[in-house]
């Protein structure tokens with residue numbers, strides 16, 4: 001009798017201890033979540049307050065509609081459009097390379113490759129994600145652009161095409177990895193349903209697995225776009241850092257990020273309008289990636305898989 | 308044992324199956340499937356019913372390392388389904404399958420039913436329309452969905468989804484249909500619907516069904532095989548299996564003394 005009693009009380013004590021630990025873990029998790037949120041708000045706060053002096057000197061209308069960006073010149077112009085054009089063009093080229101390659105890689109790994117091959121290739125792909133982007137930048141400048149110049153001799157040393165292509169190569173593993181995860185998450189039962197109807201592997205991948213994984217695949221693309229827009233080093237090194245309102249890939253240009261880094265490292269004196277302009281540019285960048293993330297969330301909801 | 312005049316549609320002969328991990332899941336199975344009859348596989352969970360059923364459409368080929376031995380002969384052409392030279396896709400075009408859980412594709416009702424024809428390269432709209440309608444009627448789903456063929460299949464109820472899967476399997480005019488516990492995820496009314504449907508289907512084709520539910524086997528099947536631990540213990544007409552089995556093990560299972 002007393003023996004059972006003592007085991008019960010022991011079990012209870014254990015329970016209380018466990019509950020306490022659970023509580024502690026919960027708090028720790030909540031705290032770290034809170035810190036992340038606070039940091040995000042902090043960034044937004046700094047972006048906004050730091051750009052107020054800039055917008056006191058430069059009207060929002062000029063900032064958004066002028067097609068000249070010359071903060072270093074005698075006659076200063078602060079039109080963000082050239083930087084946006086450079087960002088959009090280079091990211092666009094990157095996506096033209098990365099979406100087909102990344103999707104094909106994902107389909108191959110998920111639906112065709114043997115287990116062994118997949119387990120070897122995936123870690124290598126994920127390793128590629130860790131290559132410093134400076135390396136990719138010089139890869140674009142010293143290898144890809146000269147190669148392109150062999151085909152198209154008029155291509156300037158600094159251009160958007162080379163870094164765009166290289167950025168695309170850099171993004172392939174992101175798309176491949178996220179899209180592959182999405183496709184592997186499609187239940188085997190659905191594939192079996194397709195095979196049981198006499199479908200081939202390719203038919204199954206194309207008409208059953210990909211539509212079922214659509215939201216994940218789109219999420220992969222959106223992640224890739226965000227990654228492209230935010231990419232700095234490749235463009236700073238190989239695209240020329242010349243703000244240029246053009247969508248022509250064979251011209252040189254600067255992107256928002258390339259501009260920000262050049263100012264942050266460079267000659268404009270801290271506190272001047274020119275310097276403050278990087279915060280205004282930062283806000284534009286922030287809004288672009290934020291709206292992409294919202295778009296990503298929305299598509300995720302809209303195309304939620306229901307297996 | 309089998310007194311009636313029956314035509315054999317398919318037959319497993321000394322069939323053995325090993326999973327990639329070495330599990331010897333089926334041992335020397337000899338079972339005939341009679342044409343336009345329903346054959347039920349019963350037995351405790353894990354005895355190899357699904358493994359056997361899925362051998363008929365070479366589903367095990369999808370996973371590397373699985374090994375078949377022996378034969379499953381398809382008549383009248385005497386094709387050994389398991390022969391390496393026989394393309395599993397060809398087998399699956401003749402023998403279709405309905406799964407335990409409804410598994411419609413993320414497509415419209417229409418495209419789900421048309422799927423088998425599309426993968427065979429059929430794109431003639433008129434023909435597809437006719438076939439889809441015929442298959443949906445055959446699966447007694449037509450009246451419920453004829454006004455919303457372009458709706459996503461997921462908007463159907465579980466029972467409707469399973470009948471959609473039957474329509475999908477039916478649309479390609481298979482010779483044999485395999486059912487792996489097709490009603491285990493359904494409510495009683497949907498179950499009755501599907502059982503009635505199967506009795507209707509057997510007028511046209513041969514059916515092999517795995518069922519967990521002995522009453523179901525007794526209600527709908529003509530022949531029953533009792534399996535245990537990867538072996539076929541007894542095969543006979545369903546009435547005999549349920550009223551006068553010749554093996555003690557079968558009787559124990561039927562009467563619920565075991566399993």
Ligand SMILES: Nc1ncnc2c1ncn2[C@@H]1O[C@H](COP(=O)(O)OP(=O)(O)O)[C@@H](O)[C@H]1O
Pocket residue numbers: 326327328330332350351352353354355356357358359
């Ligand atoms: N993929 C697999 N790999 C290895 N063994 C398996 C696999 N699937 C099933 N088995 C084993 O094969 C035996 C038969 O399984 P199964 O055919 O699913 O039984 P049932 O359908 O009668 O419940 C079981 O012992 C099961 O554990």
Ligand SMILES: [Mg+2]
Pocket residue numbers: 356357358517
């Ligand atoms: Mg089973």
